[in-house]
Amino acid sequence: MRRSILMVPALLVLGALTVSCGGSDDDASGGSGGIARVDGSALITVITADDAKVLDPHTTSDGGNAKVIRQIYETLIRVNADDVALLEPALATEWSTADDGLSMRFTLREGVTFHDGAAFDANAAKLSLDRVRTDGFELSAAPYASEFAQVAGFDADGMTLTMRLKAPVARVALRNLSMFCASIVSPRVLEATRDLEPGAATAYVTQNAAGTGPFRKDSFDQAAKVTRLVAFEDYWNGAPEVKTVIFKSVADESTRTEYLTKSAGHILVDDVPRQNWDATEKSASMTLHSWWALNVCYLGVSATHEATQEPAVRRAIQLAISREAIIEHYEGTARPTYGLVAQPMAEYDPTLRVEGWSDDLAERQATAARLIEEAGAKGREVRIYFPHQPRPYLPRPQDIADTVRQQLKAIGLDARIQGEDKNVLFPGVVTGKYELILIGWMTDNGDPDNFYGPLADGADGKPGANNTSRTINPEVHDRLLAARQIDAADERVTAYRAIERLLQNEVHGYVPLVNTKQAVAYSKTIKGFVIDGFGQYRFDEATLE
Amino acid sequence: MNNFVKWLLTFLRHHRPAFVGTVLVSAVVATAVFGPSLLAHAPDDVFARFAPRSPEHRLGTDSQGYDILARLVHGARTTLAISLAAMSMSLLLGTLLGAVAGFAGGFADMFIMRLVDVAMSFPGFLLAMVTVAILGAELENVIVAVGLVGAPMFARQVRAEVLRVVAADYVMAARSLGLAAPRVLLAHVIPNSLGPIIVLGTLGMGSAILDVAGLNFLGLGGDPFRIPEWGLILTQGWNKRPDANLQVAVAGLAIFVTVLGFNLLGDGLKDELDPRTRRR
Numbered sequence: 001m002r003r004s005i006l007m008v009p010a011l012l013v014l015g016a017l018t019v020s021c022g023g024s025d026d027d028a029s030g031g032s033g034g035i036a037r038v039d040g041s042a043l044i045t046v047i048t049a050d051d052a053k054v055l056d057p058h059t060t061s062d063g064g065n066a067k068v069i070r071q072i073y074e075t076l077i078r079v080n081a082d083d084v085a086l087l088e089p090a091l092a093t094e095w096s097t098a099d100d101g102l103s104m105r106f107t108l109r110e111g112v113t114f115h116d117g118a119a120f121d122a123n124a125a126k127l128s129l130d131r132v133r134t135d136g137f138e139l140s141a142a143p144y145a146s147e148f149a150q151v152a153g154f155d156a157d158g159m160t161l162t163m164r165l166k167a168p169v170a171r172v173a174l175r176n177l178s179m180f181c182a183s184i185v186s187p188r189v190l191e192a193t194r195d196l197e198p199g200a201a202t203a204y205v206t207q208n209a210a211g212t213g214p215f216r217k218d219s220f221d222q223a224a225k226v227t228r229l230v231a232f233e234d235y236w237n238g239a240p241e242v243k244t245v246i247f248k249s250v251a252d253e254s255t256r257t258e259y260l261t262k263s264a265g266h267i268l269v270d271d272v273p274r275q276n277w278d279a280t281e282k283s284a285s286m287t288l289h290s291w292w293a294l295n296v297c298y299l300g301v302s303a304t305h306e307a308t309q310e311p312a313v314r315r316a317i318q319l320a321i322s323r324e325a326i327i328e329h330y331e332g333t334a335r336p337t338y339g340l341v342a343q344p345m346a347e348y349d350p351t352l353r354v355e356g357w358s359d360d361l362a363e364r365q366a367t368a369a370r371l372i373e374e375a376g377a378k379g380r381e382v383r384i385y386f387p388h389q390p391r392p393y394l395p396r397p398q399d400i401a402d403t404v405r406q407q408l409k410a411i412g413l414d415a416r417i418q419g420e421d422k423n424v425l426f427p428g429v430v431t432g433k434y435e436l437i438l439i440g441w442m443t444d445n446g447d448p449d450n451f452y453g454p455l456a457d458g459a460d461g462k463p464g465a466n467n468t469s470r471t472i473n474p475e476v477h478d479r480l481l482a483a484r485q486i487d488a489a490d491e492r493v494t495a496y497r498a499i500e501r502l503l504q505n506e507v508h509g510y511v512p513l514v515n516t517k518q519a520v521a522y523s524k525t526i527k528g529f530v531i532d533g534f535g536q537y538r539f540d541e542a543t544l545e
Numbered sequence: 546m547n548n549f550v551k552w553l554l555t556f557l558r559h560h561r562p563a564f565v566g567t568v569l570v571s572a573v574v575a576t577a578v579f580g581p582s583l584l585a586h587a588p589d590d591v592f593a594r595f596a597p598r599s600p601e602h603r604l605g606t607d608s609q610g611y612d613i614l615a616r617l618v619h620g621a622r623t624t625l626a627i628s629l630a631a632m633s634m635s636l637l638l639g640t641l642l643g644a645v646a647g648f649a650g651g652f653a654d655m656f657i658m659r660l661v662d663v664a665m666s667f668p669g670f671l672l673a674m675v676t677v678a679i680l681g682a683e684l685e686n687v688i689v690a691v692g693l694v695g696a697p698m699f700a701r702q703v704r705a706e707v708l709r710v711v712a713a714d715y716v717m718a719a720r721s722l723g724l725a726a727p728r729v730l731l732a733h734v735i736p737n738s739l740g741p742i743i744v745l746g747t748l749g750m751g752s753a754i755l756d757v758a759g760l761n762f763l764g765l766g767g768d769p770f771r772i773p774e775w776g777l778i779l780t781q782g783w784n785k786r787p788d789a790n791l792q793v794a795v796a797g798l799a800i801f802v803t804v805l806g807f808n809l810l811g812d813g814l815k816d817e818l819d820p821r822t823r824r825r
Contacts, residue, residue, distance in 0.1 A: 253784060388764070398769065403609065419768075
């Protein structure tokens with residue numbers, strides 16, 4: 001029975017154990033032979049929260065994978081790093097839209113080769129873009145296939161690629177080509193996957209990752225969560241000066257924090273824990289770069305779940321939430337938001353408030369409590385689902401869920417919170433079992449359609465996999481179709497703001513909560529690298545001191 | 546009764562560690578029983594977040610604006626209740642299995658004891674974690690898991706005790722009088738095996754509290770805000786701001802003191818009730 005006494009200090013240091021578990025990651029990478037022989041002067045280590053598991057751009061939507069995929073592969077066009085409203089050439093040097101708006105022609109860059117030696121041409125581009133749309137390929141997952149549903153097909157002719165569209169939606173279609181999922185993979189690799197099972201094909205592409213990007217895959221150690229990339233000497237824009245980039249995942253927040261104070265080497269820490277921002281800003285060795293991310297954190301409210309099926313109940317929930325209480329959990333790095341589209345974007349309507357709004361929380365909650373009472377929902381049990389793992393838009397999921405619960409309790413609902421693993425929670429949205437879910441969205445392409453399409457619409461009359469309201473409003477659906485065809489900026493703003501109003505006052509399917517800042521800390525010795533508005537890095541022109 | 550009080554006083558006077566244990570356990574039990582009615586705030590009243598210590602909030606407030614003292618005191622109640630429930634489950638299940646095994650012998654004995662051996666070959670806490678993972682991360686399942694994991698220890702001890710008692714003359718007498726087996730078991734065997742069970746139960750409280758708090762600390766207890774429990778209070782204050790460390794410290798201290806109390810008391814009782822180590 002002595003065991004019990006021994007376990008007392010054991011519990012007290014349980015937390016310390018968690019920390020040291022994270023620390024052992026460190027040893028794993030330091031001890032691996034591959035890293036020892038690297039020339040330390042031209043090496044950047046990127047510390048990330050999420051690890052990379054899949055390097056097949058067409059089959060993943062995970063942010064941890066995207067960061068590495070962006071180094072290895074390139075897209076035809078890309079979003080300007082300083083202004084997400086602008087597009088710039090990448091593998092395509094110029095493009096034009098036909099007069100009827102139903103086709104687009106891309107002139108491709110000459111003299112580009114893949115890491116495996118294959119030459120880049122229109123056929124190579126077509127192969128990858130067909131694969132994203134699952135045209136001629138069977139994939140283990142195709143999270144972005146629906147984004148390309150309006151594309152009729154691609155035609156390749158030498159160095160010219162033509163994209164045929166089913167409707168004049170050139171604006172959205174062009175934007176989609178800048179997303180990491182539209183990365184061009186070496187045709188040699190893709191041809192080799194044709195005879196493989198979908199799962200094996202993804203593994204093959206990951207194993208033999210070959211793109212046209214400035215860095216090529218050297219080693220990929222899933223157990224140690226370390227990906228090692230080396231400079232591609234034949235890169236079309238000249239060989240990068242940085243010779244090695246290592247992506248290393250450190251899930252534990254306090255261990256990740258330790259890297260902020262390590263002065264040795266050239267380090268970049270992705271997703272800096274919010275309580276460390278102030279200290280990092282004052283640091284002599286690290287620079288903190290923060291920006292308002294193109295994201296939204298929101299409370300999804302199901303219109304079909306029996307606990308929230310009455311519009312009055314959903315409206316009461318919209319009124320009950322105090323965003324001011326929620327942003328307190330973000331250590332000053334978030335602001336209240338009142339629309340689904342990311343607040344930094346022009347389509348965000350700063351004046352919009354849901355019907356019956358009052359700036360006085362008590363008054364608003366009184367209105368909400370009356371709505372609940374009238375709907376006969378007083379004391380009803382509702383569950384707020386949330387992911388266990390912190391997300392960039394949701395740093396302390398459990399605490400924030402509890403704050404939302406406090407507010408729903410104040411209007412007479414018996415609210416409970418229920419955490420789930422993100423890999424179980426997010427795929428579960430499609431089943432419609434969550435009445436309330438604390439979730440967020442970050443755009444991959446900077447177009448408003450990339451919010452309203454996935455989050456409030458669907459295809460063939462069925463709500464999409466990310467539509468947490470589990471309903472499609474026919475008028476919203478029609479307006480979204482029409483909005484995709486608008487090119488003029490001011491008309492587009494008007495159209496999307498009208499859609500937002502409809503969604504909030506007719507559907508009541510979500511409560512926008514906050515827009516957050518995102519931050520990256522990097523050694524002051526790293527110069528000239530680029531962080532775009534989506535938090536993706538470009539090291540091709542970086543230099544080290 | 547008078548005899549018991551006399552025995553108890555003598556015991557405590559001669560056994561200092563047990564005396565300290567009794568004082569600690571009594572203090573925690575008193576807090577659990579009377580504490581909540583003396584508090585100014587309910588554990589789910591919401592105030593400003595991270596409020597410092599003040600006459601209003603003796604230990605400040607946590608990241609959600611809950612009064613830490615209120616949650617800690619209510620936590621005494623839930624922690625003791627949950628651990629008691631888990632320990633009782635271990636005790637009942639273990640006693641039943643052990644008694645049946647020892648009394649019936651033969652195949653039943655072998656079957657039950659091999660099962661116990663298998664269960665005890667796993668680290669207890671790990672087995673509890675797996676059980677909760679299978680049942681689902683809820684406080685109710687933590688009780689079940691800790692209760693199940695604790696049972697084999699009781700089974701083994703009770704079986705040994707029953708084997709000793711069964712050979713005693715009074716049991717032989719009862720049997721030869723033709724009493725039915727369950728009657729012999731319940732009326733003669735188990736009551737005479739109670740001493741070690743009481744010791745094991747007291748020590749079991751200590752490990753149950755630790756296991757429950759540990760599982761909750763690891764996030765297997767489900768919603769940490771619904772019911773205040775020490776392990777949950779500890780995990781909830783963990784890794785927050787530096788000024789939230791007080792919350793972690795007091796919750797950890799509460800667990801420490803309570804487990805220490807039960808263990809000291811249990812060890813004392815063991816010394817007292819075990820014929821081999823009894824004071825002469």
